[in-house]
Amino acid sequence: MxxxxxxxxxxxxxxxxxxxxxxxxxxxxxxxxxxxxxxxxxxxxxxxxxxxxxxxxxxxxxxxxxxxxxxxxxxxxxxxxxxxxxxxxxxxxxxxxxxxxxxxxxxxxxxxxxxxxxxxxxxxxxxxxxxxxxxxxxxxxxxxxxxxxxxxxxxxxxxxxxxxxxxxxxxxxxxxxxxxxxxxxxxxxxxxxxxxxxxxxxxxxxxxxxxxxxxxxxxxxxxxxxxxxxxxxxxxxxxxxxxxxxxxxxxxxxxxxxxxxxxHPVVTDATVTYKGTVADCPDQLDFDSSHCFKKDVAVEVNGEMAAILQSCRFAPDFKIQKLDKPEPCSESTPQxxxxxxxxxxxxxxxxxxxxxxxxx
Ligand SMILES: C[S@@+](CC[C@H](N)C(=O)[O-])C[C@H]1O[C@@H](n2cnc3c(N)ncnc32)[C@H](O)[C@@H]1O
Missing domain, CATH: 3.40.50.150 (Vaccinia Virus protein VP39)
Known part of the structure; x- marks a missing residue:
């Protein structure tokens, strides 16, 4: 081969x-x-x-x-x-x-x-x-x-x-x-x-x-x-x-x-709140192994996750509020x-x- x-x-x-x-x-x-x-x-x-x-x-x-x-x-x-x-x-x-x-x-x-x-x-x-x-x-x-x-x-x-x-x-x-x-x-x-x-x-x-x-x-x-x-x-x-x-x-x-x-996504940390609106996921949306969004519970997410939720098909299912925070100091190499x-x-x-x- x-x-x-x-x-x-x-x-x-x-x-x-x-x-x-x-x-x-x-x-x-x-x-x-x-x-x-x-x-x-x-x-x-x-x-x-x-x-x-x-x-x-x-x-x-x-x-x-x-x-x-x-x-x-x-x-x-x-x-x-x-x-x-x-x-x-x-x-x-x-x-x-x-x-x-x-x-x-x-x-x-x-x-x-x-x-x-x-x-x-x-x-x-x-x-x-x-x-x-x-x-x-x-x-x-x-x-x-x-x-x-x-x-x-x-x-x-x-x-x-x-x-x-x-x-x-x-x-x-x-x-x-x-x-x-x-x-x-x-x-x-x-x-x-x-x-x-x-x-x-x-x-x-x-x-x-x-x-x-x-x-x-x-x-x-x-x-x-x-x-x-x-x-x-x-x-x-x-x-x-x-x-x-x-x-x-x-x-x-x-x-x-x-x-x-x-x-050119707007990449700032945000609090996001799942509205419970995705069919068959009324109580929580399991997005990945580290993000399980519960209905009506505001959680803080990093800038990239906020940009994803803002632009993908789940955008109408979230309330997104940008946080007015300075950019975190960048770590040397992410693990x-x-x-x-x-x-x-x-x-x-x-x-x-x-x-x-x-x-x-
Ligand atoms: C392990 S099988 C999985 C098939 C199917 N996704 C399933 O779950 O039954 C891998 C499939 O990928 C196809 N495949 C592998 N390389 C490909 C390529 N370069 N372009 C298109 N199909 C490809 C093979 O023909 C085969 O049908």
Whole structure:
């Protein structure tokens, strides 16, 4: 696997021909990896998806943010379409879902069930489209710039050799205030080059996933906000040979969310008060693993969080009051401990641990 093209062809074979069902993967994360309970509307939406689609689900998390109704969303690496069909229910008849995947066999499976779900959800027209294409070339695949409210993905970006290109394309297709919310695999340290050349390690996500800290610099370089860690679990490697190859590297399945902020956001600390207006979240809105906004309770947030809440689709759900405070003295280097998925997975204790180290 020398070039990006070699890697893509190898991944296509891995998911198109080699695997028949989710059980064929050598790694697994607990299906409920959220730090908070899964909203009922999400479990209901997932339960309505056709079993033939669900059978070929290869995701590692649950990338289902709140308030999707009416949104235009894009699922990167949609596979057989399980998450897309659940999103199709959640966005409702006025929203739209586009799934993009490069593997013909999976795109073919996903397209077979469009009418089934349209009828099941009682929609006059389908609100879903599946595109065969590459997520690092969204423009070429016909996805318009500034057109998406939310981009989602489930265990896909770790399979792509050019992660910067993916994030850059996502940034381009998102509307201002839009977000990338995705579950993926992360390593506790930088994965060495020799592991990247192994097609099975790569196909399982173990060869190509990012060291979690590298996501932060990548996101900032592209122009996104700092990523917010939503949930995390340890990944269990079942196969002894792969486990030996991984050595002391641990893997986590984690969900992060990051936002496309306005070009020149007003970045000042603020107090924000959640109004309780997001459907199915009347008492509190679990925004990420460190921010759980309770209805009618004012909390102080930093300037970047204030800018996010002011510009994203949750803006009408918050009262935001800027604080007239001097800028805090800048710390030398932020440590981002609260963004470490291994620490969060340890804290939540929702996984079987394979090794004792955490990627601090
Ligand atoms: C682990 S599977 C996950 C599929 C789906 N998200 C799910 O949860 O079932 C990874 C998927 O990403 C797709 N994929 C990998 N690299 C891609 C790329 N560069 N562009 C588009 N799709 C890609 C593969 O074809 C495969 O369907």
């Amino acid at each position: 020398e070039t990006c093209e070699d890697v893509r062809e190898s991944v296509k074979k891995y998911y198109g021909n080699r695997l028949e069902s989710s059980c064929d993967l050598n790694t697994s994360a607990p299906s409920c990896s959220l730090s908070c309970s899964v909203p009922k509307i999400v479990t209901q939406a997932l339960s309505l998806v056709h079993p033939e689609v669900t059978k070929r689900f290869y995701g590692c998390g649950l990338p289902f943010p709140a308030k999707l109704e009416g949104c235009k969303i894009l699922d990167l690496g949609s596979g057989s379409g399980r998450d897309c069909y659940a999103f199709s229910k959640l966005v409702g008849p006025n929203g739209h879902v586009t799934g993009i995947d490069m593997t013909e066999e999976l795109v073919t499976v996903s397209r077979q069930y469009i009418e089934y779900h349209q009828k099941k959800f009682g929609y006059e027209q389908p609100n879903i489209t599946f595109v065969q294409g590459y997520m690092e070339k969204l423009g070429e695949a016909g996805i318009q710039s500034d057109s998406m409210d939310v981009v989602l993905s489930n265990c896909v970006i770790c399979l792509c050799p050019d992660k910067r290109a993916v994030l850059q394309e996502v940034y381009n297709v998102l509307k201002e205030g839009g977000e990338l919310y995705y579950s993926d695999m992360y390593a506790s340290k930088v994965v060495p080059d020799h592991m990247k050349k192994d097609p099975v390690l790569w196909g399982e996500g173990m060869g190509g996933c990012l060291f979690w800290k590298d996501l932060i610099s990548l996101a900032h370089n592209v122009g996104f906000s700092t990523p917010h860690l939503v949930s995390a679990s340890h990944i269990v490697v079942h196969n002894d040979e792969l486990k030996a190859k991984a050595g002391d590297i641990c893997y986590s399945s984690s969900t992060y969310r990051m936002f496309k902020l306005p070009k 981002y401990c609260h963004l470490n998925p291994f620490l969060l997975a340890d804290k939540l204790g929702n996984a079987v641990k394979q090794c004792s180290k955490t990627g601090k």
